Amino acid sequence: MMTNPTSNTPSPFAEAYSTLKNTFGYDQFRLQQEQVISSALDGKDALVIMPTGGGKSLCFQIPALVQGGACLVISPLISLMKDQVEALKQNGVSAAFLNSSITAVQQQQVEEDFMAGQIKLLYVSPEKLMTRDFFNVMKASTLNLIAVDEAHCISQWGHDFRPEYTKLKFLKEQFPSTPIMALTATADKATRNDILSQLNITQAKTFLSSFDRPNLSLAVRPAQKRVEAIIDWVKNQPEESGIIYCLSRKSTETLAIKLQKQGIDADFYHAGMDPQVKDKVQERFIRDDLKIVCATIAFGMGIDKSNVRWVIHHNLPKNLESYYQEIGRAGRDGLASKTLLFYSYSDVMQLKQFIETGEQKELLEAKLQRMQQFAEATSCRRKLLLSYFGEQLEKDCGNCDICRNPPAFMDGLKLAQMALSAVARTQQKIGTRMLIDVLRGSGRNDLFQLGYQNIKTYGVGKDHSYVDWQHYIGQFLNLGLLEIAFDQHNALRITELGKKALYSEIEVKISKPESQEERKQRLTPPQPTKKVQQTNALFERLRVLRKQIAESQGVPAYVVFSDSTLQELSMHRPTTDDELLNISGIGQRKADQYGREFIHEIVTFIKEKTMEGEKIKGATHLVTYELLKEGLTPEEIATKRNLNKVTIFSHLATLYEQGRDVDLSQFITDESLKKIITGIRQIGQTEQLKPLFEFFEEQIPYDQLRLAMAVYKRQTKIETK
Template structure:
């Protein structure tokens, strides 16, 4: 499809809206898209900051189809280039990429298409674009404008600086008649200024979208058996696409293995893998042959997948910028998605150690401040949406977002936060507001450190006020009072002092929120999470998802390129009965209607006929609760092979060099996971008969009464093995 420019000298926004409907199947632009597109159409340099999922690509793809010539898109990731070009081609847009993966003949074919004026969007890497040969070639071509994607990479103040981006400044000199437009998902004020300066943009219009992602539910959970916490969340989202981020490669491998043991299709992704394996795993995830990808937070994935339903951070990211971008990979289709961050104080220590050993270890004060801000986001009981939005300099006006653990009242708060705050603030006053968080926490907790005694702080009236709670709790509460503005942290040594609101709080004038350390309420699915499932037949959605996966495999493209989850839900909600009604579904453009309309209509017809469902109506489907599933540790999993061969507990303990008690636990995991019903390999028949004959001795499932009845002749382990096999046989 080659779109024609309007008959007027300058294409209008109406032309772009027509393209949006015809190519992408949407009737209206998202917030800020229209402003950004108008800048491109008017050939005025611009910078657009739209959070992940905000629709940045449309801002340069749609106008490229309205103007004469070819738009050149600069992208840093080969995988991202391919995904975007595949998506454009599937929508009937003539586009291509040039990078190191192409053969000489493939590059020659693309050059011939460009010479014939057939390519509307050309994707290139910054290094490839800046070669003399490429620049000379493009000068002979009709370049309409340049779009710099992931533009934060040009700024040393950004979170993903890439030196090769610096050379893009030459574009304004070499192509004086082509406008340049920068796009990024994450950029603070200084980074935005730096992008405009480094690219040499002329009188650039800077547009910043709303950083809030209301369809994302944020949860910050303190680590407690972290691997099990990850497994529980994945189990809740079984069958859905998700990403799990870990700090280290070792943790990535361990987590991926644990999820595989749950019969979850999970694959690892980190920089220590070969390019081939990493690409294969990413392709499997994008094409929905794998539900979960487990990756290091330090490695950019270039994921352009719209239907990621959840993102888990098994460890704290090193900045809010990183967290906003990584968690933002969830819910790019605007459907509800969950973002869970599992953190501990040890994560801060880990990142500081990494920073100290990095190339910029001599100048990491900015990185440390970013880390502290991230830690504050995790530990403070304030609305997560509000905290993220205000971190990026925007105002959040809602009193309750309804989409985070704090506003959903899943965080356990102390009963009398004002009195507790008074104790802490009084302690800061007694140390004359001249010390940092750590020292004040130790004084309040009654530490016996020599420095505290030397300063005479063990004689203060506030010394040991929080002795029962401990240093860690005191530090947590001080952090929370800082985050809420009752305490200030200033100066080179980050000393803490009372703010004006803190001095009012001393007089009980204030409303602080302090959490109970290490305690959180249960985290049920947010009630609104079912809203976009209202009327959706889950069985039909699953059938359409399988069809999508098959079509994607046949075409060797990501599944979401066929149709996104939002479109599949509309199919399963409306259940159209004709190709004309299929065309009315959001996300169905002309090319996709032509390519896939009949296939999906036939699948809907078959399902509705078999299930005797009405057409063009909606039915609310009840969501069943998800059962918790125990995660299996790698060592336990290694024992399964021995138990399958009929080895005894003693034999396995000797082979693995483990204590008998430890191997007994492994056996329990084996019995449950493999659904073993015959206990004879580990318990003799006579003992088994005795146990099964005295089941009436079990009180509310407790084995102690039975154990005491047998007077120790039958072990707890034997009782547990027999009962587990019995339950397996009955399930």
């Protein structure tokens, strides 16, 4: 494992920390980034499961940069390739992509540069990877890592299976000594096992980070009057970017038109549009020229836009993986963001019709049922979502609609033990329907053929209706007591938490069954009141500046700085280069590119607010600096600001120490300067002026002493560097 570079850390680990700070502008690794990078530097294969916005890209980008050779990144998403390459270039990294969006001449140049070692990260589509010509390019290059992004696409159990991904097994066969890193944000147990098998990296270590995105609030509402609810939602947060996912192409168009009629900046996006028009919508959204997109699920795949503040599902998604991935497009910068799902049973029926005509009907129906159980949940939604991916959350999240407005609960331990015992006594081979039939003592022929009428728990739950048992078992799944083995004919399995319930080691609280009307009343929020928009004035100014810079550079705004970086800038208000580099997300390259403009905007803001009478801690000397640049003398500044002249000279000294362009020779002679500095050296005092004042028998004014002290400190700082 990598250790902190301050403790004589050997290369390349120390270089990994240096790259993190100097290239990407971050002070420390998060989640399991450090362990993954260490594994890659040791030449080991890895499966990396990290939530959207968790920093997966750095896991392969940093190992690629701190070693000889280059990294090959396989990605199915053209938009993601373009975004990541642009972001890398902004940070001073040599990167490129190969896909159908560039010409044959451009592709040839990229391939030549890659073989010549001039590109550190090359992104390719799986289709391009499989060509014979590109195989020769790979063989002629020095690869330090192969990264397979969106790795869930390789698995038949995943939610976005792509046949071309199943051919990637040749990578390990042809490049056995090159580590392979598979990365995805969404993969249940069956999918994870399939990824390892399909890529032939069965010995790879799995790095499973928490799936939790605590910055996302989760909410579900009944679908009645959803258009009116969406309009109220948007008008309550008019400056924020958002995505509304719809089930059909027609509904994206219909909804966008309804929003436009309300004066809302919205447009639609779906696969049936003219490609140029469709790309233009996405481009406008990425560049903050469009606030809201009403889209089918294809939208947003691979978009790195970090400042999407909310995601609404106009319809029920087909499975929890899709839902998790789609809500993950909000709040990628880690700031608080909202999600809202509108649920109706008609959506369930429509999705079931789609499944009837497709492959893997049994699997898809089971996953849809889990999605429906999420929408109908009466316990913490985040617990349910995390348990689906095999992660247990001990406490309720407090940031979902159920936690904020819980239903009536009851002790469900005895009911849970009935169900868990029945699952155990049937060797964990049955699904939900058979479990309910066993508990209720059904006379089904297949049940009797299997001999389940002879087990101890047969008929133990006959006093509860079939519908009630569906409600209870759904909650046991949601609580993480049971899980579904999708790769084993959707059989129910008892989890470690379920074993504790079986042996009465934990409490099990479940909600009482509700009627549809009761549930509708509980989940329908009160009519929204007009929200007063509390905006951060400096944040908004920095956002405008960021957009201007982005437009001049032809890149998305979030590629310049993320919203979280702007928030830090507006909070800490750095006014020097050193202070700027302490802001998360600002490395040396971006500080050199944009630092002067952002510092100028911050200083201008501080000056305006201070002159308006607002007291801003630690900023008063900057106002003096601005007035000095306008040509005012210290005396004139003191008069204009209604301050003592000695205070203004103190400001000048502070500015000089900070490295500002302040000429002190007009305020103190060389002779006085040398004399005072000699005195400073003799008494060894560099903080308090009074001892120095007394040393010179109170004959030299404080303002002269303060200026000389500033010169001495700056000289000493330069000499010790």
